Amino acid sequence: MIEVRDLAKRFGAVEAVRGVSFTAGDGRVTGLLGPNGAGKTTTLRMVSTLLAPTAGSVRVDGVDAAADPLAVRARIGALSDARGLYARLTARENIAYYGELRGLPEARIGRAIGDLAAMLELDPLLDRRADGFSQGERMKVAIARALVHDPPNVILDEPTNGLDVMTTRSLREAVRRLREAGKCVLFSSHVMQEVAALCDEIVIVSHGVVAATGTPEAIRAAAGCADLEEAFVRLTGAAGEAP
């Protein structure tokens, strides 16, 4: 479970995030939806403890991120905006490196790679070096790498960016399975259909603040229109006009 309270981040004169609050529960998929530059990535970076917030707090499974960032990291698997692999290592080695860094025993890493390969259809890639991988293949390996320790909380920052239809589909399937396994999945996107198709809960972010929160149905109702995309445009536009 991820709880975010009044989170703010300032870079010099720029206020990237200005008081974001939401709760992402276990066994649910929570979507952070917003246009480019809304502050989604910055928020997710603060949740995964890579950025220190200017104000506000993040709690992951009850652990305060500011007080014990390493414990929070141990409970999170994050696919960040940057998802570079080591080109001279094989997919398996790339994934295993993160397992070793997390102190997992060798046997467990082997098992985890087997499970993740099945879930993400990675088997043909495992023993190839990463330098020849397509964008979709790199993405899958990066996700497997982030999930090698079977974390209870999964953060995916724009996971479908630049992926073709087939890869996007298999990724959605993987997200559903994570939900079925009882994980707390928090992911960001600027694509409406994706969020509508996957999320149990939507947090619409615009200009660094939360414009609306709720189930897809609740959001449609709040905006007073049947089409989610229309609701999105209205809500983000309204937040943009707010001071």
Next chain:
Amino acid sequence: MMGRILTVFLKEARDALRDRRTALMVLVASVVTGPLTLVLIAQFVSGLEERATTLKVRLAGAENAPALVNFLARADVEVEKAPPDYAARVKAGRLDAVIVVPPDFHERWLAHEAARVELVFDDSRTEASPAIRQSERLLEAFNRETATLRLMARGVSPSVNETVKVERVNAATPRQRGAVLLFLIPMFAILAPLLGGMTLAIDATAGERERGSLEPLLANPVPPAAFAVGKWLAAWASASLVAIVTLGGFVLAAAFYAESRLPALLQFGLPEYARFVAVVVPLAALTSAAQMLISTYGRSYREAQTYVSYLATAVSFIPLVVMFSGAREAAWQAAVPVLGSLMALTRVLRGDGLTAFDALVPAGVSLALAALAVAAVARLLADERIVFGRS
């Protein structure tokens, strides 16, 4: 913590070894450096000897000294008339040494008075020194012969004039002369770890940033210090390995030349090798840590490469500064990074013997500074501007 450091170290080492082309290039370059340098030195030295063995003397005013010319002819020395502008030519480095005989020489010589000659030379050019010394020796020999003949003419044994017979033994210190020529070996000993640690130091810092792998790496529950130390240890190992191989090349080449006529100049055997390694490995700790620290500021591999090459240039200036400034050795210099190591290496080559002070002070300084640099890298890795700053 130790386990994480080992994990990082092993990953970086494996990653670097997979980069076959770079690894091979660096290793091949370091293997051939030694032999190639020694071949060049050998050429230079034998060139010097050749200059001195063809006995030739330039005389100005030869007509004033028939006795000297006669002596030189008997000694099988070729006498060449010096051109009238000899002084300018010596200054310009086109003549090594000229014996100038004044007009009153023969008169005074016949009158058994001290007859003056001038030896014109420019000793700022090292390659002129054999010719200068040769002219001096020939003049001394002429002097001795004249004196001996005059004593004999008066019925005095020539040994009266020679109470002490000096025999030249070992011409002072061929080894010290060699050290001057072989300032190149310490130079390579200092540059080799720079070359050997560079690729890894850059790839592990700026490379991670450029690739976009730094952010996910730091999202692991591992303190940044563990990354900094593990990466540094890998860069240090690589730098040390290349230095050890490079110096090994010198040992092989020197062993090959030991059979030739230059052994005294090229004394670089296993004892010297062991001492060199003992000095260079701690130095490599510093150079690779410094390279990592500088590279961490680089947003791309290329940018970091530029920064690191400035470091290499700065470091390679140190041997040159020492050589040309004529700075006298002082105890405080042992505590100057790189310079202290360089002094220790020079001392080993000159055969002066390496004291614990000479070796431990530079090693201690290098390791302490390396620790500071690694701590700085660890701080930078936790810095938002480094982790996310791409512009």
